[in-house]
Amino acid sequence: MVSEHATPKVQVLLASNRGPVSYALKEDGSLESRRGGGGLVSGLSAIGDEVESLWVCAALGDGDREAVRRGIGEQGVRMLDIDPEVFAQAYNGIANSVLWFVHHMLYQTPLEPSFDAEFRRQWASYETCNRAFAEALAAAAGDGARVLVQDYHLALVPGMLRELRPDLRIGHFSHTPWAPVDYFRMLPDDIAARLVRGMLGADRLGFLTRRWASAFMDSATATLPDETEAFVPSGEGRRWLRHRVPGRAPHETDIAVHPLGADGDFLRRRSREADVEERIIALREQIGAGRRTIVRVDRTELSKNIVRGLHAYRHLLDTRPEWRERVVHVAFAYPSRQDLAVYRDYTAEVARVAEDINSAYGTASWTPVLLHVQDDFARSLAAYRLADVALVNPIRDGMNLVAKEVPVVSDAGCVLVLSREAGAVAELGDDALVVNPYDVVGTADALHAALCMGEGERAERTKRLAAAGTGVPPRRWFLDQLEGLGS
Structure with a gap:
């Protein structure tokens, strides 16, 4: 029995497109699990038993989806079985064919991009996937939990989660570059604004270098000039963006730099x-x-x-x-x-x-x-x-x-x-x-x-x-x- 004076465990939730485990469907119908590696797996293992953790990720293939349907999984991991067609449109249509191209400046601009009706349909799927993550995190998080959201696949999650659970401490980390402001603003104005607002739902945004962090700040203030105000002190002091939403108190988002090293x-x-x-x-x-x-x-x-x-x-x-x-x-x-x-x-x-x-x-x-x-x-x-x-x-x-x-x-x-x-x-x-x-x-x-x-x-x-x-x-x-x- 837990004492009424026991200190409650800190709760940390991690959200990423790819999780720490995947499943393959074998010929005999059984499922084979495979463990992943990388910085997130290593980092989450370092937080200790005093922290309760949950990793929310997407079911990426048939094996993953079958594991979800059978109720097979690992403790501390929750896979989301998002409709395969919706997921494909969000992942391939938007995340990998638009956001990745924007941040890596890969477009051949005389011919592309062309943001047509098909793009809008795929964008709706991207929003659906992000909302599925936000709702799963909101349902699983205890009071005041800390949530770390990963990368461009889930750029809208912080804002969505903030609306559902304003009590949470929310972070987002970008593993990619951030596009220069003029390149970022190739996106339709409403989509660029949606992305920036989604990111600014976080209490803290992390980037790999100061260059990418500065590019985001430039994009935010140029995209939402009437809603955002940047604070950039001289030297290496704290930098943040203040975001004003009508009817709410201004929200401040810290902008942080965390270079990732080799193990x-x-x-x-x-x-x-x-x-x-x-x-x-x-x-x-x-x-x-x-x-x-x-x-x-x-x-x-x-x-x-x-x-x-x-x-x-x-x-x-x-x-x-x-x-x-x-x-x-x-x-x-x-x-x-x-x-x-x-x-x-x-x-x-x-x-x-x-x-x-x-x-x-x-x-x-x-x-x-x-x-x-x-x-x-x-x-x-x-x-x-x-x-x-x-x-x-x-x-x-x-x-x-x-x-x-x-x-x-x-x-x-x-x-x-x-x-x-x-x-x-x-x-x-x-x-x-x-x-x-x-x-x-x-x-x-x-x-x-x-x-x-x-x-x-x-x-x-x-x-x-x-x-x-x-x-x-x-x-x-x-x-x-x-x-x-x-x-």
Whole structure:
């Protein structure tokens, strides 16, 4: 029996599109569960037994939906079985084909976007999905609970939840960049306003870098000039937005920056396990003795800029013939979002350009590009360890953990060639070779400089990159957000 004087547990609710567990339907009709990883899983596990937690997520596939229907699940996890067609319109139609494109500035603006009647139908589904999350959180949360909402999929949830449960402490974290104000305002005015109002329902908004936080503040005040007022003190002090809603007291939303670092302890331990050692042997055989390596590990996401990276490597081979047969580009491009035609086309283009380079320059004993498209984490870690140069050249990226991970596990030290449009440049820029991601010639020159760098300088840069990249590991990143939200 609990004493009447016992301190009640603090309650923390986490909301994200993807949850910590997924289910696959096997041929015999049984369900197989699979655990996920990442910063959220690590962070939630760090809060301790004195905190009651619940993770609300979407059922993403047939296995997940069947698990919900059968009442199968894990303690502390609630999956929402949203109508598959509604979910697809919200996820693919809006989150991945509109919001992702806006924040990563991916549109070919002479032709797109075109916000027509179909867009409005899909937007209605996006609102429906967000409302399902808000209602589930409102129903599950105890008095004064803290709620951490994740990413662009759920941008409307804070505002919806605030209307349902004004007693809650609500946070939202953006894992992507935030678009510059003029790009953000390509969205229809009412939709842009809806997004900003939804975000400002939170008590605290978190971003990966100061740049993205400032872009949101600019977007908010430009989109809702009569409703919002920004407070930005000099230096690193508190920044916030005051949002005025007719008939209510003004609501203040803190704007916070929480850079996410790599989990150094996990990476060092995992990169020394037997399966990684086996893949190192296989990769060395494919690369060939005595050759240098330029490594990249990405999803075939449009923003990752893989094709221009390949063109830069080709330019290196074309203009610096001394590197032919002396360097191999190890490119891991793992397929992403293949249910969208534009992603399938991009994946095919990556393969085509890699094959063109191999056809043009390859010899019987040298394959210039080793392209792997089958996801294999152990093989990625093996490539990290072997890298002489790590190429991370996104068009735009909220952070980019690969840039932080490679220096942590590199065997002999590596040079990081890093896009100035990656959020990680704020922490790693001093010790990386920073490039314009659109400049193929400039990137090729940086690759040459990286390959020519002396061992001593390379080792010192790698040491500093590893220290900077692990400064805020996932558990600390999560706990900082929770502590910042307060009680």
